Amino acid sequence: MKRLTLLTLLAACLVAPACGQSAGAREDSPLAAVVPETQDLLDRMDTAALAIETLRARFDYELNQTLYEDVQKRKGELVFRTPNLLRFQFTDPPRETFVFDGRMLYHKKDTMQQLILWEVRRPDEPAVDSFELGKTPFPMPFGQKKETVLKHFDVSEDKAQAAEDKAGRRVLILKPKPDTPLADTYTEIALWVDPQTFLPARTRLTDTSENITTIDFHHIETSAKVDAKVFERPEVPADWEIMTHAKEPAASEAGESP
Numbered sequence: 001m002k003r004l005t006l007l008t009l010l011a012a013c014l015v016a017p018a019c020g021q022s023a024g025a026r027e028d029s030p031l032a033a034v035v036p037e038t039q040d041l042l043d044r045m046d047t048a049a050l051a052i053e054t055l056r057a058r059f060d061y062e063l064n065q066t067l068y069e070d071v072q073k074r075k076g077e078l079v080f081r082t083p084n085l086l087r088f089q090f091t092d093p094p095r096e097t098f099v100f101d102g103r104m105l106y107h108k109k110d111t112m113q114q115l116i117l118w119e120v121r122r123p124d125e126p127a128v129d130s131f132e133l134g135k136t137p138f139p140m141p142f143g144q145k146k147e148t149v150l151k152h153f154d155v156s157e158d159k160a161q162a163a164e165d166k167a168g169r170r171v172l173i174l175k176p177k178p179d180t181p182l183a184d185t186y187t188e189i190a191l192w193v194d195p196q197t198f199l200p201a202r203t204r205l206t207d208t209s210e211n212i213t214t215i216d217f218h219h220i221e222t223s224a225k226v227d228a229k230v231f232e233r234p235e236v237p238a239d240w241e242i243m244t245h246a247k248e249p250a251a252s253e254a255g256e257s258p
């Protein structure tokens with residue numbers, strides 16, 4: 001689900017709830033490598049995320065496949081409710097909708113007349129209770145506990161790009177640490193942080209295939225009223241194709257050697 005990973009990241013890095021305030025960094029902790037002003041920015045982003053119960057936003061999406069010299073641009077909308085409900089869709093052709101209800105991920109493809117169901121948790125397993133790194137198929141570089149972010153990324157700021165930003169946003173650079181799962185997919189994730197809300201207003205992902213995905217968020221509404229029905233399985237006509245991808249059991253459950 002590599003493509004799904006890229007798409008869901010655009011919402012999660014903006015809205016996933018953070019947890020807790022950070023304590024002082026020990027000399028041997030990952031936080032010790034982060035300069036104080038960047039630590040302060042991380043704290044402010046944590047505080048901003050904690051205040052979010054629901055969020056709506058529109059976004060402009062650009063995928064630059066540099067090896068093929070191909071650029072794709074699309075527009076979309078997202079809706080989020082803590083702790084784990086997410087819906088986003090591309091509103092221009094080809095229209096697509098993604099819904100995550102805490103257990104299942106639904107992918108509705110209007111042009112293909114398909115509904116694809118991805119099982120993240122089996123019925124006998126507890127629902128995903130957050131977007132914490134490692135708990136869902138979606139890598140969340142921010143909106144997490146600070147210690148979790150620092151466990152997976154080397155964090156710094158790009159002062160040169162920030163100086164060129166007309167909106168006065170600060171630019172965080174997240175580089176996946178070697179031997180972490182995200183290092184297999186991404187080489188760098190950049191976040192442009194709004195100086196008033198301390199929410200990322202732009203994210204840029206560079207993956208290991210040299211694709212560059214840039215998402216600009218706008219018309220952001222926090223604490224918006226959200227109908228719970230938008231996070232349910234999308235309804236489709238009876239003649240649409242339904243495809244289900246069940247979660248595979250662990251090797252130990254399947255009777256295989258670990």
